[in-house]
Amino acid sequence: MLFTSFTFVVFLVAFFCVYWLVSSPLKLQNLIVFAASYLFYGWWDWRFLSLIFASTLVDYFVGIMIYRTPNVGRKRRYLWISVIFNLCLLGFFKYFNFFIDSSIHVLSTLGFHPNIHTLNIILPVGISFYTFQTISYSLDIYKNKFKPTTDFIAFGAFVSFFPQLVAGPIERASNLLPQFLNKRKFDFDKATDGCRQILWGFVKKMLIADSIAPYVNDIFTNYQSYSSGTLLIGVFLFSFQIYGDFSGYSDIAIGVAKLFGFELKMNFNYPYFSKNIGDFWKRWHISLSSWLNDYVFTPLAVEFRHFGKNGLYGALLLTFLLSGLWHGAGWNFIFWGGLHGLFYIPLIYGKKRFKSIASNKKLQSKKYVSWRDLPSILITFILVNFTYIFFRSKDLTTAFDFIRNMIFNISNSTKNAEIYNHKIVFIFIGIFILLEWIGRDEPFALQYVKRISNHYLRWTIYCFLIFILGVFITTTETPFIYFQF
Amino acid sequence: MILDELTNIFRDVFEDDDIHIENTSTSDDFDEWDSLNHIYLVVEIEKYFKIKFSSREILQWNNVGDMVKSIENLIVK
16 A cells, blocks of 8 residues: 555545544554554555564564563573564565575586576565564663563554554654553644645655656666766756655655654655765664664674774674665665765774764754855765665666766767656756755754744645645556665 | 763763763763764773673663673672
């Protein structure tokens, strides 16, 4: 069930009515969330409900067992059950064919020709998100940072909570689970704020990402026919497609959660206004980068601490390579992660002290970025765009070929790219950047409108956005890019 | 007193002489206390007190009080 589908609108309205009608007892309301989330997820493929239920069951019991046993060795063994189970789920459904293909490639390079077949495995939607969420639950209990719940319904609702189930934000139990254990009250201001954020999410997804998507597809598919300039435009467009798509999804998810009295973590904080790569990772997919920071980078850096800065470089690179692999089962994604790691290293190298460049804390200072930061913002944006070539290309060879064409094919365009007949897209992007810049101190740009005291003007803006969405809406449903991860 | 010695290490690492820490202080209380500075802090504490923490206990710290307890335990040993 896509957020942008009519089915979802019907589902949301029906669920909203039932949810607030049955506001007590709390257990029943949680059971309704649990059931509705399974209905939402099962709409894609009901068979995969068994996976999410198995992951819920394993971590529910593992969490309790880790907490109850005083023996450290036994705690560790229980933790391994959770980690191995979830990674096996992920490994089989997402990476099995990648590892088989890579092994066959290595063996054939060495002169062996094994007769191994890959399997036709369908990737269950959102598996990378909910497995990471359940692993972090068990890890936090193991590290004495969180006490497990014995309320299975609340835990099941926490794991499967439909707004963030398939593409995040990846929630921590410490933030979301207590919200299931306490009574929620309908808050009109929070609900209207949620609606505003949903509207902004739709603008990002449908007006920006979906209107750009066909031209990006055209340029990346026919890159050999286009000149350097067109290829550069293709990469630039993709940067806004993926940002609009993914942060749009997060905005809708956070907004929908607010309708039901929940607060999810901020997932994007104007990442294209970042002043360096470290800053970018504080602002882009914050729930994943903070997850990797807490559960991969920090333990590795602690382990490697006696190697000085070299230990930090190692921990950093391994973390980014893993981040790449998380995004997709392909060498181009691993390379993309590695490039971000490499771009990050000078930030550590150049500092006597390692001042806050890897913090996952919310940026609080007002006007954190200003016009004066434009040069560093542009450099960071160019670096991030360069890495997108690897992210968007279908494989590593294609990515390098794309770059070769971008450098050497300066004026030899054999066909005219579709984008040149639809220049209105650039106007959309220009207005979008301007609005994001104006609203950059708000949790999402449209919240800036709240500051306008004139009631009529505020509503004119909302109605105008809804009207524009209606005019430019594409008739075909475009899935969110991050569903594939 | 360990907390006073720890305060000096914090001031040195964060290059801020006005830093004041308590047992209840956490990384949320200091903008500069991020994952990288945390590693630097751990290394400096180990050097200063001539001790070596286990990785597990470092990852379990929730506040400065937990750090003080770990230091006390290792010094006693």
